[in-house]
Amino acid sequence: MMSEDRKDENQHPEATNAPSRDAEARIDAQAKAGQSEKSLYDQADEFLALSEENQDLKNRLLLLAADMENLRRRTEREKQDSAKYAISNFARDVLTIGDSLTRALQAIPAEARETADETLKSLLDGVEMTEREMINVLSRHGVKIDEPQGAKFDPNLHQAIFEVEDPELPAGTVTEVVQSGYVIGDRVLRPAMVGVSKGGPKAPKPVAFDEPEVGTRSEPTSEPSVNSDPADMGKNFDRSA
Numbered sequence: 001m002m003s004e005d006r007k008d009e010n011q012h013p014e015a016t017n018a019p020s021r022d023a024e025a026r027i028d029a030q031a032k033a034g035q036s037e038k039s040l041y042d043q044a045d046e047f048l049a050l051s052e053e054n055q056d057l058k059n060r061l062l063l064l065a066a067d068m069e070n071l072r073r074r075t076e077r078e079k080q081d082s083a084k085y086a087i088s089n090f091a092r093d094v095l096t097i098g099d100s101l102t103r104a105l106q107a108i109p110a111e112a113r114e115t116a117d118e119t120l121k122s123l124l125d126g127v128e129m130t131e132r133e134m135i136n137v138l139s140r141h142g143v144k145i146d147e148p149q150g151a152k153f154d155p156n157l158h159q160a161i162f163e164v165e166d167p168e169l170p171a172g173t174v175t176e177v178v179q180s181g182y183v184i185g186d187r188v189l190r191p192a193m194v195g196v197s198k199g200g201p202k203a204p205k206p207v208a209f210d211e212p213e214v215g216t217r218s219e220p221t222s223e224p225s226v227n228s229d230p231a232d233m234g235k236n237f238d239r240s241a
Contacts, residue, residue, distance in 0.1 A: 091143045101131045146181035148174045159191040169197040
C-alpha cells in the first residue's frame, strides 16, 4: 500500500505543491498592491511638489512685473523732473544777478531820480528794463516770483527774519518783503525773506468746504501755527529744487 501511495504522489506532483503556490500568489498580489499604493503616494507627492514650484514661479513673475512697472513709472517721473527742474541751479545763480540790479536801483534815492539828468535817467530805465526782462525770461522757463506782501506767512515759502508788533493785523501776516522769493514748478527755488506781524488778533479760520459727496475723498489741508516762532518756521521751507 505504501508503495502505491508514493507512486500516486510521483504521478500527481501538482496536488502536493498546490498550497505553496497559492501562498506565493497571495504574497505576490500583496507585494504588487503595496507597490501600487506606494506609487500613488509618490505621484501625489510629486504633484504637490510641482504645484508648489508652479505657484512659486507665478509669484516671482508677478513680483518681477510689479518691479518693472515701478521702474517704468520712476524712470518716467525722473525724466519729467529732469526736464522740469534741470535749470534750477542755473536759475538760482541768475537770481544773484537780479539781486545786484535791484540793490543798484534801491541805492539811488528818490530825490536823486527826480533831479537826475537824461543820461542818468536812461541808465536807470535800462537797468529796470534788464531786471524785468530777466524775470520774464525766468518765467518762460517755469520760474515765478513770489511777492507775499500782506499774505499769510507760509513756512514752506517764506523765511521770517524779524517780527513786527502790529495789533491791527492778524498775527502771522507778512508785513514787509526784504527779498523776493522764487519758485520753480512746485519747488521753492529761493524763499522770500519777510517780516511777520505778531501780537494782533488771531488769523481767521479757513472757510469750511462743503462736505464731499459719497465715494469722494477730500485732501487734508495744513495751516502753519500762528503762535509758532517765525524764526523757527522759516527753517521749514523746501530747498529740494
